[in-house]
Amino acid sequence: MIIPIQKEQIPNEFEIRLAGELFTFEVHYNAEYDFFTVDLYKSGDVLxxxxxxxxxxxxxxxxxxxRFPGVTITPLDRADNExxxxxxxxxxxxxxxxxxxxG
Structure with missing residues (x-):
């Protein structure tokens, strides 16, 4: 599974089901240093x-x-060019x- 990120809508908040549980992700972008951050919530609580x-x-x-997702979320390039x-x-x-x- 791939978590879709809508860069054009950042800050972007969305709900996603992971390991059978609902989480809220909020994605932010730091344009000065060219990196992304993620805020994670569960049932309205900040994790x-x-x-x-x-x-x-x-x-x-x-x-x-x-309370964290029972999955591993890893940013990767499958072609290994990045x-x-x-x-x-x-x-x-x-x-x-x-x-x-x-596994």
Whole structure:
């Protein structure tokens, strides 16, 4: 599964079902330094604000709280041509891939 990001609508807030649970993502873009961040909410509660989207680094990986999604979300370019997430490549060559934590 790929999480779609609507760059043209940033800041973009949307709901998504992950591992059977509903979460709210809010995506922001820092134009000065060309990077994205994600805020994550569950049932209206803030789980994290400003998680930087880093190439090949799973989002929310440093949190062990059971309220977080039971999946791994990793920004990747399947062709392995990119080494960072930028405005020009997110949604074109780099996507947020969701994989089940159970394998």
């Amino acid at each position: 994290v604000l400003g998680e930087k989207v880093v190439y090949d680094s799973p989002l929310f990986d440093t949190y062990s709280d059971e 080494d960072r997430v930028t405005y020009s490549n997110l949604g074109n060559t780099v996507f947020l891939y969701v994989s089940d934590d159970d």
